[in-house]
Amino acid sequence: MSWIDIGALGDVPVRGARLVKTHAGCIALFRTTETEIFATSNTCAHKGGPLSEGIVHDRKVTCPLHNWVWSLETGEAQGADQGRIATYPVRIEDGRILIDGDAIDRRSAA
Numbered sequence: 457m458s459w460i461d462i463g464a465l466g467d468v469p470v471r472g473a474r475l476v477k478t479h480a481g482c483i484a485l486f487r488t489t490e491t492e493i494f495a496t497s498n499t500c501a502h503k504g505g506p507l508s509e510g511i512v513h514d515r516k517v518t519c520p521l522h523n524w525v526w527s528l529e530t531g532e533a534q535g536a537d538q539g540r541i542a543t544y545p546v547r548i549e550d551g552r553i554l555i556d557g558d559a560i561d562r563r564s565a566a
Contacts (some may be wrong), residue, residue: 502519
């Protein structure tokens, strides 16, 4: 894995989200607890809603357009809904958020 520093953990509020623009498109960062963060596609697989504007709860995000719920861990739709959004490996190191650059590159090649 090739880790890329994409910002400070403090830039993402707890139970909040931030948008990161990459060469492969926009990625949403979600902070679920003081020390837990997830990265997914910013686009809802249902109708293309901006997930970074959704409601973060537990380890899930609810799309602001049609209330579809997505697992931040697996990218799978929850409940009766079906589909998947892309997820990306992230880690926290010395208060910085690092994302797997190789995973971003694979997305742009697809």
